[in-house]
Amino acid sequence: MLYHVWECDSIDPSLKKEFDEDLKIKFDESKHLVPESVGDAHSIKDAILNSVKGFDEIQNMLIVSLTQQLKSIGFIKENDSRELKLERLWANRMRTGAAAKLHWHNTRFVMVYYHHAPENSAELVFIHPKHSAKKFSQEIDFSDNDKLKLVPKTQTCIFHDGNIPHAVAEHKHQEDRISIILEFSFERNYKKIFAKLKEL
Numbered sequence: 001m002l003y004h005v006w007e008c009d010s011i012d013p014s015l016k017k018e019f020d021e022d023l024k025i026k027f028d029e030s031k032h033l034v035p036e037s038v039g040d041a042h043s044i045k046d047a048i049l050n051s052v053k054g055f056d057e058i059q060n061m062l063i064v065s066l067t068q069q070l071k072s073i074g075f076i077k078e079n080d081s082r083e084l085k086l087e088r089l090w091a092n093r094m095r096t097g098a099a100a101k102l103h104w105h106n107t108r109f110v111m112v113y114y115h116h117a118p119e120n121s122a123e124l125v126f127i128h129p130k131h132s133a134k135k136f137s138q139e140i141d142f143s144d145n146d147k148l149k150l151v152p153k154t155q156t157c158i159f160h161d162g163n164i165p166h167a168v169a170e171h172k173h174q175e176d177r178i179s180i181i182l183e184f185s186f187e188r189n190y191k192k193i194f195a196k197l198k199e200l
Contacts, residue, residue: 002126003150003160004073008065008113010155011058019054023178026052027093034092038136039100039168042093049091049180059089062113062182066159084109087183091115094122094177099170101136102127105162107183112160116178117152122171124150124158132165139167152177 011019026048034043049055067084070076076084087107099122112124125139128146139147149169150158160166162183171177 002164003158004069005156005158006069008155008157009061015054015057019052019058022053038103040098041100043090045090046088049089065157066111082186084184085187087185089180089182091178091180094171096171096174100168101138102134102165102167104165105183107162108186109184110160110162111182111184112158113180114152114154114156115180116176117154118173118175120173121152121177123169124152125167125169127165127167129165139169
């Protein structure tokens, strides 16, 4: 599976307001940017993100939504001994002119939740794997024949293979593009396997 896209459930307005206000404060307080080799988005890592008011509820909603989606498309089977394991997470804020260069993730799968993606937000761009040697190149350096572009929309999620090279086009809207990224491994739960064996 290369990727799967769906629309997440709406967040309670009062929870969203509380989360948005505190998230903005955390972004403004933090001076951390993604590594320069990757791009120029503003990033806050899991320790800070976990302290944002309302994030626990949003994270739980995202994981439940992801699990339901993966079951609905047959990626996770009934009584599957494998399970998703959250490895790390962070949030990115892209302002006008920000972009992300060609990269990939060390974990098996990635989920991106677009918390705020104004119209004409920067596209997520998958690049043909034959260009893997060109890591940290700009999205515009590749021909359209070697690119698959996905336009983000507010409240949508994308689950994709972390090993596929991808980049983010330049963000040209005046409003910020806010995304939450979760990395997962997909491992066998040996406790679950052992419990099944004991039932035999």
